[in-house]
Amino acid sequence: MAENKVQLSKSDRMSVCMRHQFLQGSWNYERMQNGGWCFAMIPAIKKLYSNKEDQIAALKRHMEFYNTHPYVSAPVIGVTLALEEDRANGAQVEDAAIQGVKVGMMGPLAGVGDPVFWFTLRPILGALGASLALGGSIMGPLLFFFAWNIIRIAFLWYTQEFGYKVGTSITKDLSGGLMGKITEGASILGMFIIGALVQRWVSISFTPVVSTVQQSPGAYIDWASLPAGTEGIHQALSQFAALGPTGLEVAKVTTLQANLDQLIPGLAAVGLTLLCCQLLKKKVSPIVIIIALFAVGIIARLAGIM
Amino acid sequence: MSALSIVLIAIIALLAGMEGILDEFQFHQPLVACTLIGLVTGHLQEGVMLGGSLQMIALGWANVGAAVAPDAALASVASAIIMVLALDGGTADSQTAITTSIALAVPLSVAGLFLTMICRTLAIPLVHAMDAAAEKGNFKGIEMWQILAILMQGARIAIPAVALCFVSPEIVTDALNMMPEWLSGGMAVGGGMVAAVGYAMVINMMATKEVWPFFALGFVFAAISELTLIALGVIGVSLALLYLGLKDLAKNSGGSAGTGDPLGDILNDYE
Numbered sequence: 334m335a336e337n338k339v340q341l342s343k344s345d346r347m348s349v350c351m352r353h354q355f356l357q358g359s360w361n362y363e364r365m366q367n368g369g370w371c372f373a374m375i376p377a378i379k380k381l382y383s384n385k386e387d388q389i390a391a392l393k394r395h396m397e398f399y400n401t402h403p404y405v406s407a408p409v410i411g412v413t414l415a416l417e418e419d420r421a422n423g424a425q426v427e428d429a430a431i432q433g434v435k436v437g438m439m440g441p442l443a444g445v446g447d448p449v450f451w452f453t454l455r456p457i458l459g460a461l462g463a464s465l466a467l468g469g470s471i472m473g474p475l476l477f478f479f480a481w482n483i484i485r486i487a488f489l490w491y492t493q494e495f496g497y498k499v500g501t502s503i504t505k506d507l508s509g510g511l512m513g514k515i516t517e518g519a520s521i522l523g524m525f526i527i528g529a530l531v532q533r534w535v536s537i538s539f540t541p542v543v544s545t546v547q548q549s550p551g552a553y554i555d556w557a558s559l560p561a562g563t564e565g566i567h568q569a570l571s572q573f574a575a576l577g578p579t580g581l582e583v584a585k586v587t588t589l590q591a592n593l594d595q596l597i598p599g600l601a602a603v604g605l606t607l608l609c610c611q612l613l614k615k616k617v618s619p620i621v622i623i624i625a626l627f628a629v630g631i632i633a634r635l636a637g638i639m
Numbered sequence: 640m641s642a643l644s645i646v647l648i649a650i651i652a653l654l655a656g657m658e659g660i661l662d663e664f665q666f667h668q669p670l671v672a673c674t675l676i677g678l679v680t681g682h683l684q685e686g687v688m689l690g691g692s693l694q695m696i697a698l699g700w701a702n703v704g705a706a707v708a709p710d711a712a713l714a715s716v717a718s719a720i721i722m723v724l725a726l727d728g729g730t731a732d733s734q735t736a737i738t739t740s741i742a743l744a745v746p747l748s749v750a751g752l753f754l755t756m757i758c759r760t761l762a763i764p765l766v767h768a769m770d771a772a773a774e775k776g777n778f779k780g781i782e783m784w785q786i787l788a789i790l791m792q793g794a795r796i797a798i799p800a801v802a803l804c805f806v807s808p809e810i811v812t813d814a815l816n817m818m819p820e821w822l823s824g825g826m827a828v829g830g831g832m833v834a835a836v837g838y839a840m841v842i843n844m845m846a847t848k849e850v851w852p853f854f855a856l857g858f859v860f861a862a863i864s865e866l867t868l869i870a871l872g873v874i875g876v877s878l879a880l881l882y883l884g885l886k887d888l889a890k891n892s893g894g895s896a897g898t899g900d901p902l903g904d905i906l907n908d909y910e
Contacts, residue, residue, distance in 0.1 A: 354663045359769070359788035361762035368766045372785040375778055385776050392773035392781065396766070403662055451701035452841045459694050461868050462670050466691025469684045473691055474674040481665055518879040520845040521853050525875035527838050528857025529868070534695050535838070536831035598862045605832060609839030610846075619840060620709060620749050623833050627742060630829025635821050639828045 339381050339421050341414055341497075348376040350493050353410055356403050365400035370410075377414055381421035391417070394428050401439035402446025407489045409438045411496020419500075445516050453523035454484070460530050535602035539589040541638055546585045553580050640680065640727065645804045647679035649797050652716045656796030657789050659712035659755060662702065667712035669693030669744075676719040682726050689722055689737050690715065692830070693744055699837030700748075703844070707759075710751025712796050718744040720803045721811060728812025735823060739815055742826035745833065754795045762788050853878060 352373040359368030371392060378391045401409065412434055420426035458477050466473030554572045559565040572580060579585050593600055612622055633639035640648075651672065658667040665671055670690040677686015693715055700708040718740040725736040765788045772780030842854070856878065860871060 355661060355785065355789060357660050357662060358657075358792070359762050359765055359785050360660055360759055361766050362759055363763045364766060368762070368769050368781075368785055368788065371769065371773065371781060375781065379778065388778075389773065389776040392776065392778075393770075396770055396773055447701070447703050448845055451703065452699070452844050455701070456698045456841060457868075457872060459668065459670065459698050461872075463691040463694035463698075464868060466670060466674075466687045466694070469688050471674070471683065471687055474670045474687060477668070477670050477694075478665065485663065514883055517849075518883055520847070520850050521879040521882055522872075522875040523841065523845050524850045524854040525857035525860075525878060526871065527841055528854040528859075529861035529871045529875075530695075530698070530857075531835065531838050532858045532861035535835045538831075597859075599858065602835065603858055606835040606838050606842070609836050610842050613836075613839055613843050619836050620745075620752075622836050623709075623745050626832045626836070627745070627826060627829035630827070630832060631822060631825030634825035634828050 339418070341377055341380060341418055345376055345380050346414065346493065346497060347490075349373055349410060349414065350407070350490050352376065353407060353489065353493070356406060364396070364398040366403075366406075367396050367399050370399045370406075371395040373410060374413070374417075377417060381417055387421075394431060397432055397435075399435055399439065401443040402450065404450055404485060404488055405442040405446035405492070406439070407493040408496035409435060409442065411493040411498075412438065412500060414493075414497050415500040441512060445512055445519075448516055448523060449519040453519045453526070455481070456523070456530065457526050460526070460534070464533075531602050531606045532599040535599070535606060537601040537605060537639070539593065539601070539639060541589045542586055543589050543592055544587045546587075548579070548583060548585050552576065552585075553583050640723070640804050640808075644680050645801060648676060648716075648720065648804060649801050651675045651679065652797040652800035653790075653793035655712040655716050656793040659710060659751070659796065660758070660792040661789070667715065669697055669711060669715035672712070672715035673719040676716065676723065680723045680727075682723055685722060685726060685733050685737060686719060689719060689740055692737065692741050693718065696741070696744070696830070696834050696837055697748075698834070699840040701840075707752055707755055708840075709745075709748035710755055711748065713751030713754065713799065714744040714748035716796055716800050717747045717803055720800060724803075724806060724808045724811040725815050728808035728810075728815075735815055738823060738827045738830065739818070741830045751796070755792070758792050758795050761791065765791075853882075 352375070356366050356369035356373060358372070360366060361368070374391075374395045378388055378395075382388045382391055413431060416426050416431050416434060420431075458480055462473040462477030464473070465476065554569055554576065556569075559568055609622055613619065630639065651666070654664075654666040655672045656667070658664055666675075670693075673686045673690030673693060674683070675686075677683045677689070680686075693711075697709075697711045697714070700711055702708050721743055722736045722740040725739070726733060765784050769781050769784045772778075772784065846854075853875075857871065857875065860866060860874060866874075
């Protein structure tokens with residue numbers, strides 16, 4: 334028995350890792366990621382079991398319900414590979430044990446994967462890329478695409494290998510310690526960045542004029558008394574540098590937005606965001622909120638307040 | 640639009656649709672999809688800008704568990720095609736074309752959401768076929784059904800995308816030019832606000848009493864316009880490490896007296 338041990342080679346594991354990228358392809362409302370999971374396991378099943386009955390049993394075993402975050406599923410498939418390998422070599426590994434490991438790991442891991450990938454890494458890389466792209470720079474999309482995929486592929490491969498090497502002992506570590514810390518750290522970073530994004534990218538600008546003040550002489554550029562030619566341009570520019578934008582006109586116009594910005598820039602944006610949080614908690618559909626915001630925008634524009 | 644452009648758009652749309660479910664390479668994210676469509680139609684610059692604007696709105700759209708978020712794939716592909724049509728029509732200026740496409744992206748994302756729910760239901764008979772193949776030990780069968788399921792998700796976007804390509808550019812441009820200022824202006828105002836919904840979705844997933852102060856810090860730091868997003872990221876990571884380190888320290892010294900060397904404790908915890 335010991336002399337002809339079946340083992341998964343590195344290329345078998347890579348082939349599983351490649352296929353694992355298509356985990357969600359047949360996502361369905363009945364057993365969710367089961368089809369994709371079985372699809373990913375096929376190279377390993379072919380290698381480990383040579384007779385038809387064992388192969389069929391293995392395929393059916395891996396068509397059971399499964400659903401987690403598609404990236405953190407990599408360590409789960411790593412552990413499962415280790416278990417299947419033991420089983421193929423004659424160890425007593427029950428079907429229930431394999432399913433138990435999958436189900437036991439998918440819950441807590443999805444709890445890490447969602448905040449880390451969907452709510453921290455993608456918003457950060459997306460915002461970074463988008464802020465470059467808004468200026469028309471091709472660097473924005475390139476940065477987003479390559480940074481994301483390098484991180485993703487490295488994560489898929491190394492955590493799958495990690496799962497395969499440590500085997501079932503990984504499950505002990507899931508509930509406490511490190512996982513909790515990663516989730517918490519990601520939440521802190523995520524909340525910090527979201528706070529910054531709300532300030533920078535939710536744009537609300539109130540246009541009503543609060544006051545129009547005639548400025549005293551010297552607080553504005555006296556266009557009529559400037560010397561002619563380039564000398565005049567020079568003087569105008571140096572006065573502008575000293576006086577700032579309000580120096581351009583005799584009257585100083587203050588909009589409501591300018592007043593709000595003196596308190597806290599972006600106050601309206603954060604108010605709107607918190608309102609959306611409340612509405613979402615009350616189970617209002619995000620789509621309804623989005624459509625309502627467009628309606629508010631059109632009405633506010635018609636009324637001349639935004 | 641040339642035949643070559645339409646073929647390339649169909650390929651991009653297929654990839655975007657597949658990624659809408661797989662969520663791996665991110666071809667369905669506006670930043671990537673709009674840029675690619677801009678590239679193959681000769682409007683790269685506008686495509687990149689549209690992608691950037693839509694990305695800001697779609698930052699918080701993520702499929703969590705069995706819940707399905709608004710669909711970024713159809714929103715980015717279809718709105719990019721509409722923008723290209725408007726630009727090809729000639730008279731519309733690029734800013735109006737981009738703004739209008741952004742506003743159209745939102746109803747499109749809802750349409751995409753329903754399409755993906757249909758596909759996810761249609762996938763049930765497909766996995767039953769996979770069960771049957773498993774019963775016979777038919778590896779090829781399982782692989783074929785899996786690939787078919789992925790292609791079905793791709794077709795979900797590719798079919799509407801190709802159909803859109805055959806709309807006459809003049810019609811789109813005329814429609815844009817007929818739009819009154821209050822409507823396009825109002826949609827631009829609305830477009831500035833909708834990003835808040837995405838951020839609110841993210842906040843609701845992560846917020847606990849403990850992490851709210853970090854939201855406030857991020858908000859006030861961002862008002863300092865000298866700080867780039869990368870600088871803000873560095874501050875955020877540092878805050879997270881500091882907080883976790885201090886929390887550990889507090890927990891340890893709560894039980895025992897600690898070693899009397901706080902720095903040493905932190906260093907030990909990192910090992």
